[in-house]
Amino acid sequence: MHPDLQVLIALQRDDVEVDRIVNAIRDLSAREVELDRERVASTESIQRLRREVESTATRNRELQNKIDEHKRVQERSLAHVDHVRKARDANAAKTEMDIVQRVLAADEKEQLALNGRVAELQQNIDMCELELAEIDERQAGPRATIAAEKKTRADELAIARSKREESAVKVTRSMLSKYERLRSRGPLAALVPIRDGSCGRCHTAIPMQRRSAxxxxxxxxxxxxxxxxxxxPE
Ligand SMILES: [Zn+2]
Structure with a gap:
């Protein structure tokens, strides 16, 4: 057999092995992505709920400032009422106090609702975190197995790659570039044995003279x- 051909066949065998390990690692990563996907719903829910807790707290602070302000107005009006003498002024002050009282009552009612909502959100967060903890507990075993397998495969890959490099240096530069160009077209083999006088890949007939060579x-x-x-054929 042509000496270049022999080393090329060895190189192709090494490349097939490298590809096999690369694919195995890819499959392991895909399984990890699958596990990650299981957690997504819970983590996203937690984030969404936390954002709502934050916006509710902001609204609550605004409301508290308003309530404080209304209370100050109310106190001032109360002090004022004590000093008015005329009935007309007293009535005006009373009307103003009633308005402030109504606004205050509405704000305090909203604050109560907001506090209720925060408590409810917190409960939902607790539930999602519990769910997430359960998922993580369930996934711990498979994740450890995948990680260990990945480590083994990575070691195998390093060995297979250095073996491949050893084979590659034995191939002449021009043959190697031709071979690599063929392999870059896809996962199909670059070297193919002839079968029944035809190309083993596309079945194109090979002229007699070339065939015998x-x-x-x-x-x-x-x-x-x-x-x-x-x-x-080997
Ligand atoms: Zn062909």
């Missing part, structure tokens, strides 16, 4: 149909 291992031929490098 390939079978004798004298030269490396490209398929006229799909461009892969052809070699004798």
């Amino acid at each position: 390939i079978l004798a291992g004298n030269s490396i031929e490209s398929c006229e149909g799909c461009g892969v490098l052809l070699h004798a």
Whole structure:
């Protein structure tokens, strides 16, 4: 067999192994994404509820300022009423106090509702956090398994890659670039054995003369149909 072909076949075998491990790692990552997705609903709910707690607290502070202000007005009016002599002035002061009293009552009612809402939100947050804790507890085992498997695969990949580099340096530069160009087209093989006198990949017939050269291992031929490098069946 052509010496270049031999090293190319070894290189392709190494590349297939590298790809296999890369795919296995990708599958493990996909499983992690799947686990992450399970947590999303709970984490998003918690965030949304916390934002509402914050906006409710802001509204509550605004309301408290208003209530304080109304109370100050009320106190001033009360002090004023004590000093008015004329009945008409006293009536005006009384009307003003009634208005302030009504606004104050409405604000205090809203404040009560807001406090109730905060308590309700907090309960929902507690529930979501409980759910999240349950999910995390359930996922702890699978996540640990995936992490350990990933570590093993990463070690395997490092070994497979260095083996691949060792094989690659044995290939001539021009053959290597041709091979890598073929592999960059996709996951299909760059080197394919001939089968029944045709390309093992696209079944294009190989002329008799080239076929015998390939079978004798004298030269490396490209398929006229799909461009892969052809070699004798092993
Ligand atoms: Zn072909």
